[in-house]
Amino acid sequence: VCVVTGACGFLGERLVRLLLEEDKLTEIRMLDIHVRPQLIQCLEEIRGDTLVSVFEGDISDSELLRRACKGASLVFHTASLIDVTGKVVYSELHRVNVKGTQLLLETCVQENVVSFIYTSSIEVAGPNANGDPIINGDENTPYTCSLKFPYSKTKKEAEQVTLQAQGEVLQNGGRLATCALRPMYIYGEGCRFLLGHMGDGIRNGDMLYRTSRPEAQVNPVYVGNAALAHLQAARALRDPQRRAAIGGNF
Numbered sequence: 001v002c003v004v005t006g007a008c009g010f011l012g013e014r015l016v017r018l019l020l021e022e023d024k025l026t027e028i029r030m031l032d033i034h035v036r037p038q039l040i041q042c043l044e045e046i047r048g049d050t051l052v053s054v055f056e057g058d059i060s061d062s063e064l065l066r067r068a069c070k071g072a073s074l075v076f077h078t079a080s081l082i083d084v085t086g087k088v089v090y091s092e093l094h095r096v097n098v099k100g101t102q103l104l105l106e107t108c109v110q111e112n113v114v115s116f117i118y119t120s121s122i123e124v125a126g127p128n129a130n131g132d133p134i135i136n137g138d139e140n141t142p143y144t145c146s147l148k149f150p151y152s153k154t155k156k157e158a159e160q161v162t163l164q165a166q167g168e169v170l171q172n173g174g175r176l177a178t179c180a181l182r183p184m185y186i187y188g189e190g191c192r193f194l195l196g197h198m199g200d201g202i203r204n205g206d207m208l209y210r211t212s213r214p215e216a217q218v219n220p221v222y223v224g225n226a227a228l229a230h231l232q233a234a235r236a237l238r239d240p241q242r243r244a245a246i247g248g249n250f
Contacts, residue, residue, distance in 0.1 A: 001027045001072045002234075003113075005059065005104065006079030008032040008039060010191055011119065011183075015076060015227040020047055022231075027051040031068050032079065033058060059100035062107065069104075069111040074237075076230055077104055077162075078119040083151045090150040097154035098161065105165045105178075112170045115237040116162065117230055118180040120250060123149070124156040125182060131213065139250060159250065166248030177237050177247035181229055188223030 002019065006012040007030035019028050020043070028050060035056045043052050057064040059079055069075065081088060081096040101118065108116055126134065128145040137143065147153050159180045168176040187194050201208040236242045 001025070001029065002074040002076065003029045003031060003055075003068050003072050004076045004078065005031045006077075006119075008035055009078060010188075011186060011223060011226055012076075012078040013039065013190075014188070014223045015078065015230055016043065016052075017046070018224075018227045018231055020050055020052075022050075025050050027053060029053045029055055029068050029072065031055040031057075031059075031064070059096055060103060062103060065104055065107040066111065069107050069113050072111065072113050074115045074117075074234055075104065075108055075113055076117050076119070076234070077101060078230075080119065080121075080155070080158075081151075084123075084149070086150070088150075090154075093150050093154045094157075097151075098157045101158040102161055105161065105168075105176075108176060109165075109168050109170055112172045112174060114170070114174055114176060115234060116165065116176060116178040117233050117237070118159060118162040118178065119230070120159040120162075120180040120182045121152075121155045122182050122184045123147075123152040124159055131216075133216075163248050163250065177243050179233055179237065179246050179248070180250040181226075181233060182250055183221050183226045183229070185218060185220040186223050186226050187220045191223070 002025060004012055004016055007016050009032070012032070016028055016030060019025055030052065035054050040052070040054060055064055055068040079100070081093055083093060105116065124147070126143055126145040128143070134141060134143055147156055162178050162180050165176055166178045170176055197208060233246070236246045
């Protein structure tokens with residue numbers, strides 16, 4: 001049994017669809033602030049023998065989280081309040097992204113969930129104030145950065161909270177394993193940000209707006225590949241030999 005928070009989001013929905021192809025899953029629990037009936041109807045047609053359950057509500061609702069996590073062994077925490085334009089007040093970003101993650105981790109400990117995978121963001125790594133590039137970087141690439149944007153700060157704090165929970169003792173005496181993934185900018189079918197940029201470009205005389213340096217290059221990730229990365233992380237945490245090496249890392 002696994003829980004997917006943000007299950008109706010761009011990445012969350014694709015992850016749910018991918019999980020439905022897994023043979024060993026008996027139930028997928030979808031948790032989101034609002035669950036579209038059309039999506040549930042579509043998933044019902046392809047779910048096979050896997051039960052799809054809906055938990056609709058706020059990430060700060062401790063009772064909702066308890067019901068969603070009870071009896072589960074794995075949580076994918078993709079839910080996040082995304083704001084790259086500064087329109088959302090910091091207190092709300094912190095409530096959802098940081099406090100929500102903390103509460104969910106506490107619930108996992110109480111309900112004996114053994115694996116927790118957090119969807120972080122490349123935003124937690126940079127760029128720094130100088131805009132210094134990261135070329136072919138990996139987890140070990142040194143890069144000094146002081147985060148300026150509220151969204152980036154809350155994602156970084158939530159990631160730290162997640163990784164610090166590695167090895168927490170569960171109610172039944174077991175241990176929680178956590179890891180975080182830092183996907184690049186995600187694109188693919190149904191991406192509302194991409195559709196928004198395209199709409200702006202059309203209204204701007206078929207010219208896209210650009211706010212970065214002309215020479216700047218990025219490597220966006222396809223939503224299906226981002227979802228697969230989460231699934232691969234879950235498989236690794238399920239493997240006793242790989243669990244110790246991956247747990248507590250991004």
